[in-house]
Amino acid sequence: MHPFLQALTGQNIKATVYDAKFLQQQSTLQETKAIVGTDYLGRTNPIGILGNTPIQWAANQGNNYTRDGYSTHGVAYSIINYILSTSKQIPWAVWKLDAQGNKKKVLENHQLTNLLWRPNPKQTIGELVEMLELYLLTTGNAYLWANRVSGGRIGELWVLPSNQVEIIGGGWMQEVQGYRMLREDGQYDSYEAQDVLHLKYANPEDSRYGLSPIAAGYKLITAADSGLDLRVKHYQNGGPQSLIYHDDKNTDPLDATASSALSRKIASFFTSRKAPTVAYVGAKVGQLQLGLSPVDLKVLEAADTDKNGIADLYRFPAHLLNGANGSTFNNVGEASKSLYTKCVIPLKRQIQEGLNRFLVGAYDDKVYIDIDTSGITELQEDKKAVAEWLALCPWIKLKDKQAIMGVEVDEDLDYYMFPANARRHDQPVVPAQMVVPAT
Numbered sequence: 001m002h003p004f005l006q007a008l009t010g011q012n013i014k015a016t017v018y019d020a021k022f023l024q025q026q027s028t029l030q031e032t033k034a035i036v037g038t039d040y041l042g043r044t045n046p047i048g049i050l051g052n053t054p055i056q057w058a059a060n061q062g063n064n065y066t067r068d069g070y071s072t073h074g075v076a077y078s079i080i081n082y083i084l085s086t087s088k089q090i091p092w093a094v095w096k097l098d099a100q101g102n103k104k105k106v107l108e109n110h111q112l113t114n115l116l117w118r119p120n121p122k123q124t125i126g127e128l129v130e131m132l133e134l135y136l137l138t139t140g141n142a143y144l145w146a147n148r149v150s151g152g153r154i155g156e157l158w159v160l161p162s163n164q165v166e167i168i169g170g171g172w173m174q175e176v177q178g179y180r181m182l183r184e185d186g187q188y189d190s191y192e193a194q195d196v197l198h199l200k201y202a203n204p205e206d207s208r209y210g211l212s213p214i215a216a217g218y219k220l221i222t223a224a225d226s227g228l229d230l231r232v233k234h235y236q237n238g239g240p241q242s243l244i245y246h247d248d249k250n251t252d253p254l255d256a257t258a259s260s261a262l263s264r265k266i267a268s269f270f271t272s273r274k275a276p277t278v279a280y281v282g283a284k285v286g287q288l289q290l291g292l293s294p295v296d297l298k299v300l301e302a303a304d305t306d307k308n309g310i311a312d313l314y315r316f317p318a319h320l321l322n323g324a325n326g327s328t329f330n331n332v333g334e335a336s337k338s339l340y341t342k343c344v345i346p347l348k349r350q351i352q353e354g355l356n357r358f359l360v361g362a363y364d365d366k367v368y369i370d371i372d373t374s375g376i377t378e379l380q381e382d383k384k385a386v387a388e389w390l391a392l393c394p395w396i397k398l399k400d401k402q403a404i405m406g407v408e409v410d411e412d413l414d415y416y417m418f419p420a421n422a423r424r425h426d427q428p429v430v431p432a433q434m435v436v437p438a439t
Helices: 003-009 017-024 026-031 046-052 060-072 073-087 112-116 126-139 218-239 256-268 299-313 323-328 332-361 377-393 398-405
Strands: 091-098 101-105 141-148 156-158 165-171 174-182 188-192 196-201 244-247 283-291 367-371
Touching: 073 126, 073 218, 073 299, 073 332, 091 112, 112 332, 112 367, 126 141, 126 156, 126 196, 126 332, 141 332, 196 332, 218 299, 244 256, 244 377, 332 367, 332 377, 377 398
Parallel strands: none
Antiparallel strands: 091 101, 091 367, 141 156, 141 196, 165 174, 174 188, 244 283
């Protein structure tokens, strides 16, 4: 007798065919016990209904971030592309600074201006920044290489594909020694550390590489993909949604010919462009539902939840993704404003600060790279409030008010403007001088 059966019954019982089949599977069950989830007798726990295949998580490697989290993912692509297209509308400018460090005037003809406006033969400043933003949003890292010409002057700016760049050296409180990029032929291109601007998101796990938002939300992305796959499989391979069976004790069951005819008859009522009709069958039949529809499984609700979760990864207002449903949002303008203040402008500021740190030091005169948000309609209400507040602040010089408003500063306005009736509380009122008419 098999010892397993003896342990169960305490008696010498001969194994049946079913027992033998069960015992044959014990070794397999023991090997997969940790994955499937079984009790001490080898019985599958309820969690086993999910199967013993490990979950295939999306974007679990750095090289897959741009693919699984952007190129082949509809929701992530929509969010990231929305951010990029909105960000591209904000122009760049190079400013001349005054002695106090305030923006004085826009430099339209300057070496730095010319470099930014034509960073390389194939891109404009908008296209170059768009690639920096794309790599930041997908991989958490962006690399800008300065191609230096004679005299160490920067001649061109190129964006390196961050999913192919490797950092040489570096670490906590250590200088990076350089960078290298794997080419298609298997060779490496090397770059000096001082020639590369590395932009990255904060990463507590690695001081060298930034943390990708997709890496942090790869489970959300996998869930969204799986939900979409489930819906498509249900639509394409769902099989019969119900069974029709004979339920009349007073008549004989339908034979194969009658059953086939009844199936065709029922199916005909579900064809498109068919006017409503009345069906007749010669026997009582019953219906047995098979499975659940995507609505019953709440797949559609889960898809919205996954979409909102991916939007949260980028601080993106999910109302802007809902199309016509987005109009139900109390104030779509507030959602657009939130897109700028919480998502687009912080992204721009990170690149702007990096460009100033990387490029401005090469020029002796005081220059500054900045973005121009004066044309953003959604932010004009904020500027209106600031202007109204400044009108009530006569103790601020006019040129300082210009600096606060972000416009070109006029040095001739280096004075205060007090209202005509303004006076100290202890200052007596001086009556106006009377004019005596000539006699």
